[in-house]
Amino acid sequence: ETGVTQSPTHLIKTRGQQVTLRCSSQSGHNTVSWYQQALGQGPQFIFQYYREEENGRGNFPPRFSGLQFPNYSSELNVNALELDDSALYLCASSLGQGPNYEQYFGPGTRLTVT
Amino acid sequence: AQSVTQPDIHITVSEGASLELRCNYSYGATPYLFWYVQSPGQGLQLLLKYFSGDTLVQGIKGFEAEFKRSQSSFNLRKPSVHWSDAAEYFCAVAGQGAQKLVFGQGTRLTINP
Numbered sequence: 001e002t003g004v005t006q007s008p009t010h011l012i013k014t015r016g017q018q019v020t021l022r023c024s025s026q027s028g029h030n031t032v033s034w035y036q037q038a039l040g041q042g043p044q045f046i047f048q049y050y051r052e053e054e055n056g057r058g059n060f061p062p063r064f065s066g067l068q069f070p071n072y073s074s075e076l077n078v079n080a081l082e083l084d085d086s087a088l089y090l091c092a093s094s095l096g097q098g099p100n101y102e103q104y105f106g107p108g109t110r111l112t113v114t
Numbered sequence: 115a116q117s118v119t120q121p122d123i124h125i126t127v128s129e130g131a132s133l134e135l136r137c138n139y140s141y142g143a144t145p146y147l148f149w150y151v152q153s154p155g156q157g158l159q160l161l162l163k164y165f166s167g168d169t170l171v172q173g174i175k176g177f178e179a180e181f182k183r184s185q186s187s188f189n190l191r192k193p194s195v196h197w198s199d200a201a202e203y204f205c206a207v208a209g210q211g212a213q214k215l216v217f218g219q220g221t222r223l224t225i226n227p
Contacts, residue, residue, distance in 0.1 A: 004157070006158030033213070042204050042217030043158070090157060099146040099208035100165060103215065105157035111221075 004093050004106035012112045013081050021076045021109045023091035024057070031055070031097055032074040034066060037088040037108070050076055050097050077113075086113045116141045116207050118218035126224040129197055133188040135221050143144030146208040147188040148215065149179055153201045161203075164188065175199070200225045 005024045013019050025032050031050045037044035045058035049068035064080040070091070078085055088110050092103035117140040127133055139145055146165050150158040162173025169181040179190045188205060202222050206215040 013214055033215075035215075035217075040219075042206075042220050043215075045214035049214040078144070092158075095195060097213060098211055099148075099215065102163075105150075105159070107155065107157045 004091060004104050006089075006091055006106040006109050007053050008108070008109060010112075012109045012114065013084070015081055015083060015113055017081050018077065018079045019081060019111060023076070023093075023106060024073045025072045025074065026104050027091035027093075028074055028089070029030070029093035029095055031094045031101065032068055032072065033092045033103060034074070035075050035090040035092065037090060038084075039087070042093070043090055048097070055097060065103075066085075081113045083113050086111060115211055116145070116212075116216045118205050118207050118216055120203075120205055120221050122177070122221045124222045126190065127195055128226045130194050133190075133192045133195045133199070134220070135203050135205075136224070137188045137218060138186050139188060139192065139205070140186065141207055141209060143210065144183075145215065146210065146212075147179075147181060148206040148208070149173065149177070149188075149190045150155045150206060150217075151175075151201045152204065152205045152220075158204065175225060195211035195223075195225055197225045197227065199223060 009095040032052040034046040038045040047057040048055045052068045067075045088108040090108045092105045119138045149161040205218045
Protein backbone atom coordinates (compact mmCIF):
# COMPACT_ATOMS: atom_id res chain seq x y z
CA GLU A 1 0.00 0.00 0.00
CA THR A 2 1.48 3.35 -1.04
CA GLY A 3 1.46 6.05 1.58
CA VAL A 4 0.79 9.74 1.16
CA THR A 5 3.22 11.38 -1.23
CA GLN A 6 3.89 15.06 -1.83
CA SER A 7 5.71 16.96 -4.54
CA PRO A 8 7.96 18.74 -4.86
CA THR A 9 10.12 18.08 -1.80
CA HIS A 10 11.61 21.55 -1.75
CA LEU A 11 10.71 24.75 -3.54
CA ILE A 12 12.13 28.25 -3.62
CA LYS A 13 9.93 31.10 -4.81
CA THR A 14 10.10 34.86 -4.89
CA ARG A 15 7.69 37.13 -3.06
CA GLY A 16 4.63 37.85 -5.21
CA GLN A 17 4.85 34.63 -7.19
CA GLN A 18 2.33 31.80 -7.20
CA VAL A 19 2.98 28.18 -6.20
CA THR A 20 1.19 24.84 -6.55
CA LEU A 21 1.90 21.96 -4.22
CA ARG A 22 0.67 18.44 -4.89
CA CYS A 23 -0.46 15.55 -2.75
CA SER A 24 -1.36 11.97 -3.60
CA SER A 25 -3.63 10.39 -1.04
CA GLN A 26 -3.26 6.93 0.35
CA SER A 27 -5.25 4.39 -1.64
CA GLY A 28 -8.96 4.43 -0.82
CA HIS A 29 -8.83 7.71 1.13
CA ASN A 30 -11.47 10.26 0.10
CA THR A 31 -10.49 13.08 2.44
CA VAL A 32 -7.41 15.26 2.37
CA SER A 33 -6.34 17.99 4.77
CA TRP A 34 -3.58 20.55 4.35
CA TYR A 35 -1.49 22.03 7.16
CA GLN A 36 1.16 24.74 7.32
CA GLN A 37 4.05 24.18 9.74
CA ALA A 38 6.25 27.21 10.30
CA LEU A 39 9.72 26.64 11.70
CA GLY A 40 9.57 25.72 15.38
CA GLN A 41 5.78 25.58 15.42
CA GLY A 42 3.10 22.95 15.30
CA PRO A 43 1.09 22.40 12.12
CA GLN A 44 -1.82 24.76 11.48
CA PHE A 45 -4.92 23.64 9.62
CA ILE A 46 -5.43 25.31 6.24
CA PHE A 47 -8.42 23.41 4.82
CA GLN A 48 -9.91 20.00 4.18
CA TYR A 49 -11.45 18.47 1.08
CA TYR A 50 -13.96 15.64 1.11
CA ARG A 51 -15.04 14.07 -2.16
CA GLU A 52 -13.82 17.10 -4.15
CA GLU A 53 -15.59 19.71 -1.98
CA GLU A 54 -13.99 22.04 0.56
CA ASN A 55 -15.17 20.78 3.90
CA GLY A 56 -13.66 23.17 6.40
CA ARG A 57 -11.17 26.00 6.45
CA GLY A 58 -8.76 27.42 8.97
CA ASN A 59 -7.74 31.01 9.49
CA PHE A 60 -5.96 31.49 6.17
CA PRO A 61 -6.63 34.18 3.56
CA PRO A 62 -8.35 33.43 0.23
CA ARG A 63 -5.02 33.45 -1.62
CA PHE A 64 -4.67 29.95 -0.18
CA SER A 65 -6.88 27.73 -2.32
CA GLY A 66 -7.12 24.08 -3.14
CA LEU A 67 -8.52 21.39 -5.34
CA GLN A 68 -9.30 17.74 -4.94
CA PHE A 69 -9.51 15.58 -8.03
CA PRO A 70 -11.76 12.56 -8.76
CA ASN A 71 -8.88 10.24 -7.86
CA TYR A 72 -8.73 12.12 -4.51
CA SER A 73 -5.30 13.60 -5.14
CA SER A 74 -5.08 17.25 -4.18
CA GLU A 75 -3.40 20.56 -4.88
CA LEU A 76 -2.68 23.53 -2.67
CA ASN A 77 -2.28 26.84 -4.48
CA VAL A 78 -0.88 29.96 -2.92
CA ASN A 79 -1.04 33.27 -4.78
CA ALA A 80 0.90 36.45 -4.13
CA LEU A 81 3.47 34.73 -1.97
CA GLU A 82 4.67 36.52 1.15
CA LEU A 83 7.83 35.92 3.14
CA ASP A 84 5.73 34.52 6.01
CA ASP A 85 4.48 31.77 3.71
CA SER A 86 7.87 30.09 4.09
CA ALA A 87 7.03 26.83 5.87
CA LEU A 88 6.65 23.07 5.60
CA TYR A 89 3.33 22.23 3.97
CA LEU A 90 1.86 18.91 5.02
CA CYS A 91 -1.02 17.05 3.53
CA ALA A 92 -2.85 14.25 5.27
CA SER A 93 -5.35 11.79 3.88
CA SER A 94 -8.02 9.81 5.70
CA LEU A 95 -10.82 7.37 4.99
CA GLY A 96 -13.43 9.94 5.94
CA GLN A 97 -14.24 13.23 7.59
CA GLY A 98 -13.99 13.77 11.30
CA PRO A 99 -11.28 13.13 13.86
CA ASN A 100 -12.27 9.51 14.39
CA TYR A 101 -10.64 8.75 11.04
CA GLU A 102 -6.86 8.59 11.35
CA GLN A 103 -5.01 11.15 9.27
CA TYR A 104 -1.95 9.81 7.46
CA PHE A 105 0.60 12.52 6.78
CA GLY A 106 2.95 12.92 3.87
CA PRO A 107 6.58 14.03 4.31
CA GLY A 108 5.75 17.59 3.34
CA THR A 109 6.93 20.23 0.88
CA ARG A 110 9.42 22.77 2.19
CA LEU A 111 8.59 26.17 0.66
CA THR A 112 11.05 29.03 0.93
CA VAL A 113 9.93 32.49 -0.15
CA THR A 114 12.71 35.03 -0.75
CA ALA B 115 -12.00 27.40 20.53
CA GLN B 116 -9.71 24.48 21.02
CA SER B 117 -6.09 24.99 22.02
CA VAL B 118 -3.14 22.88 23.11
CA THR B 119 -0.21 23.82 25.30
CA GLN B 120 2.98 21.85 25.46
CA PRO B 121 4.92 23.57 28.24
CA ASP B 122 8.29 22.02 27.45
CA ILE B 123 9.90 23.18 24.22
CA HIS B 124 12.96 20.95 24.62
CA ILE B 125 13.64 17.97 26.86
CA THR B 126 16.84 15.97 27.21
CA VAL B 127 16.87 12.53 28.79
CA SER B 128 19.43 9.77 29.01
CA GLU B 129 18.95 6.57 27.07
CA GLY B 130 17.12 4.06 29.24
CA ALA B 131 15.54 6.73 31.42
CA SER B 132 11.81 7.25 31.71
CA LEU B 133 10.04 10.02 29.81
CA GLU B 134 6.99 12.16 30.34
CA LEU B 135 5.92 14.85 27.88
CA ARG B 136 3.25 17.22 29.05
CA CYS B 137 0.17 18.33 27.16
CA ASN B 138 -2.69 20.52 28.35
CA TYR B 139 -5.71 21.21 26.19
CA SER B 140 -8.63 23.58 26.19
CA TYR B 141 -11.97 22.34 24.89
CA GLY B 142 -15.49 22.62 26.24
CA ALA B 143 -16.60 19.04 25.71
CA THR B 144 -14.94 15.64 25.58
CA PRO B 145 -12.10 16.03 23.13
CA TYR B 146 -10.41 13.70 20.74
CA LEU B 147 -6.72 13.71 21.76
CA PHE B 148 -3.68 12.62 19.83
CA TRP B 149 0.08 12.35 20.08
CA TYR B 150 2.17 12.49 16.92
CA VAL B 151 5.91 12.12 16.39
CA GLN B 152 7.90 13.87 13.66
CA SER B 153 11.44 12.85 12.77
CA PRO B 154 13.63 15.12 10.61
CA GLY B 155 12.49 15.04 7.01
CA GLN B 156 9.50 12.91 7.85
CA GLY B 157 5.81 13.54 8.11
CA LEU B 158 3.83 13.14 11.29
CA GLN B 159 3.23 9.63 12.59
CA LEU B 160 0.40 8.87 14.97
CA LEU B 161 1.61 7.38 18.27
CA LEU B 162 -1.75 7.03 20.01
CA LYS B 163 -5.19 8.56 20.37
CA TYR B 164 -7.94 8.92 22.94
CA PHE B 165 -11.59 9.16 22.02
CA SER B 166 -13.42 7.68 25.01
CA GLY B 167 -13.33 4.82 27.49
CA ASP B 168 -10.21 3.75 29.34
CA THR B 169 -8.24 6.87 30.18
CA LEU B 170 -4.89 5.10 29.83
CA VAL B 171 -4.17 4.42 26.19
CA GLN B 172 -1.39 2.37 24.71
CA GLY B 173 0.33 3.32 21.50
CA ILE B 174 3.07 2.22 19.20
CA LYS B 175 6.77 2.11 20.06
CA GLY B 176 6.06 1.48 23.74
CA PHE B 177 4.37 4.82 24.39
CA GLU B 178 1.31 5.37 26.54
CA ALA B 179 -0.73 8.41 27.53
CA GLU B 180 -3.22 9.16 30.26
CA PHE B 181 -6.26 11.38 29.85
CA LYS B 182 -7.06 13.37 32.99
CA ARG B 183 -10.23 15.38 32.54
CA SER B 184 -9.87 17.20 35.87
CA GLN B 185 -6.48 18.52 34.82
CA SER B 186 -7.26 18.92 31.10
CA SER B 187 -4.11 16.94 30.44
CA PHE B 188 -3.00 14.16 28.16
CA ASN B 189 0.62 13.43 29.06
CA LEU B 190 2.75 11.03 27.05
CA ARG B 191 4.98 8.53 28.83
CA LYS B 192 7.55 5.88 28.05
CA PRO B 193 9.26 3.75 30.71
CA SER B 194 12.62 3.53 28.95
CA VAL B 195 13.66 5.67 26.00
CA HIS B 196 15.85 4.56 23.12
CA TRP B 197 18.17 6.73 21.03
CA SER B 198 15.74 6.30 18.13
CA ASP B 199 13.06 8.15 20.11
CA ALA B 200 14.84 11.46 19.49
CA ALA B 201 12.33 13.51 17.51
CA GLU B 202 9.71 16.24 17.79
CA TYR B 203 6.50 15.30 19.58
CA PHE B 204 3.17 17.01 19.03
CA CYS B 205 -0.01 16.80 21.03
CA ALA B 206 -3.23 17.58 19.16
CA VAL B 207 -6.90 18.00 19.96
CA ALA B 208 -10.05 17.84 17.87
CA GLY B 209 -13.67 18.39 18.65
CA GLN B 210 -16.27 15.77 17.83
CA GLY B 211 -17.26 16.19 14.22
CA ALA B 212 -14.49 18.71 13.61
CA GLN B 213 -12.42 18.56 10.47
CA LYS B 214 -9.22 19.96 11.85
CA LEU B 215 -6.58 18.91 14.33
CA VAL B 216 -5.27 21.69 16.57
CA PHE B 217 -1.63 21.08 17.42
CA GLY B 218 0.57 22.25 20.22
CA GLN B 219 3.91 23.90 19.59
CA GLY B 220 5.77 20.63 20.00
CA THR B 221 8.43 19.26 22.34
CA ARG B 222 11.83 18.39 20.95
CA LEU B 223 13.28 15.31 22.60
CA THR B 224 17.03 14.77 22.72
CA ILE B 225 18.48 11.50 23.97
CA ASN B 226 21.87 11.44 25.69
CA PRO B 227 23.85 8.22 25.18
